[in-house]
Amino acid sequence: EQALTPIPSSPSNGSSRKLSVDEMYLSDTGGQYLDGTTDITRTVHWGVPTPLQKEAYTRVLMGNIDLSRLVFPPNTAGGTVESFARRALWDVGLNYGHGTGHGIGNFLSVHEWPVGFQSNNVPLAAGMFTSIEPGYYRDGEFGIRIEDIALVVEAQTEKPFLTFEVVSLVPYDRNLIDLSLLSPEQIRYLNAYYETIRARVGPELQRQRLEEEYSWLQRSTEP
Numbered sequence: 001e002q003a004l005t006p007i008p009s010s011p012s013n014g015s016s017r018k019l020s021v022d023e024m025y026l027s028d029t030g031g032q033y034l035d036g037t038t039d040i041t042r043t044v045h046w047g048v049p050t051p052l053q054k055e056a057y058t059r060v061l062m063g064n065i066d067l068s069r070l071v072f073p074p075n076t077a078g079g080t081v082e083s084f085a086r087r088a089l090w091d092v093g094l095n096y097g098h099g100t101g102h103g104i105g106n107f108l109s110v111h112e113w114p115v116g117f118q119s120n121n122v123p124l125a126a127g128m129f130t131s132i133e134p135g136y137y138r139d140g141e142f143g144i145r146i147e148d149i150a151l152v153v154e155a156q157t158e159k160p161f162l163t164f165e166v167v168s169l170v171p172y173d174r175n176l177i178d179l180s181l182l183s184p185e186q187i188r189y190l191n192a193y194y195e196t197i198r199a200r201v202g203p204e205l206q207r208q209r210l211e212e213e214y215s216w217l218q219r220s221t222e223p
Contacts (some may be wrong), residue, residue: 010045020083021046021047021048022047022048023045023047023142023200024043024045024049024053024057024142024143024144024176025043025044025045026041026042026043026143026144026145027041027042027043027044028040028041028145028147029041029042032107036104036106036129037104037105037106037107037108037110038149038168039104039110039131039144039147039149040147040148040149040168040170041133041145041147042146042147042170042172042173043057043060043143043144043145043146043176044173044175044176045057045173045175045176046175049124049175049176052138053142053144053176054176054177055092055178055181056089056094056136056138056144056179056183057144057146057173057176057177058134058176058177058178058182059088059089059091059092059094059136059181060134060135060136060144060145060146061146061172061177062088062181062182063085063086063087063088063089063134063184064132064133064134064146064148065186065189065190066084066085066087066088066186067081067082067085067098067100067132067134067164068132068148068150068164068166068189069163069164069185069189070084070163070164071155071157071161071162071163072124072160072161072162072163073161073162074123074125074126074160074161075123075124075125076087076123076124076162076167077119077121077122077123078100078101078115078116078117078118078121078123078124078130079118079119079120079121079125081117082099082100082101082117082118083099085100085101085132085134086100086116086134088181089134089136094136095136096134096135096136096137096222097137098129098133098135099114099116099117099118100114100117100132100133100134101117101130101131101132101133101150102117102130102131103114103115103116103121103128103129103130104129104130104131104149114142115128115129115130116130117130123188124162125152126152126153126154126162127151127152128151129149129150129151129152129167130149130150130152131147131148131149131150132147132148132149132150132162132164133145133146133147133148133154134146139219146172147168148166148167148168148170149166149167149168150164150165150166150167150168151164151165152164153165166193169196169197169200169201170197171194171197171217171220171221172190174222178193182202191223194221194223197217197221197222198217198218198221201217202214202217202218205217
């Protein structure tokens with residue numbers, strides 16, 4: 001057997017560098033909890049993003065929203081609808097090279113087969129959990145991904161159609177959103193999502209007396 005080279009568990013002078021407010025940061029987070037598994041990615045910029053960074057981020061967000069609010073017939077395969085997450089990027093000749101989403105386990109795999117948006121995944125059905133995670137990457141410059149977990153639910157339609165309910169309650173980075181690109185429907189979706197975050201997360205932060213975090217949440221979820 002070959003000995004495996006250990007991966008350094010702490011920064012070193014050879015690999016580390018100073019962080020600055022002048023670049024984008026992609027944080028892919030997750031954990032195992034008694035009531036489920038999380039896999040959430042947010043991209044942030046604490047300084048002044050370039051016009052390309054801002055447009056790319058906004059188009060990734062548009063794709064996330066468009067797929068999340070999609071209403072579709074039962075027994076629809078994920079691969080049939082995943083292009084909704086890419087359309088805003090495709091409109092300006094951009095794309096990403098990874099899958100649009102995967103099933104989420106419950107104390108199992110974070111990437112759980114057979115749910116997802118590839119051509120060989122099973123059709124979507126109510127009760128399934130999947131990630132929705134479009135992105136955009138520019139080699140050597142920056143990377144963007146916005147990943148939420150969504151539950152497949154019945155839509156409020158006359159005939160039994162399906163849609164998604166996003167269960168990841170984390171605001172997006174306002175500093176990177178170009179509102180002029182968003183449609184009225186996308187803005188309404190965003191505001192409804194922010195209202196949900198305030199209603200569900202706000203009281204828990206207050207209960208734990210996390211005042212700084214509560215103030216950040218209120219600022220980050222303004223209409």
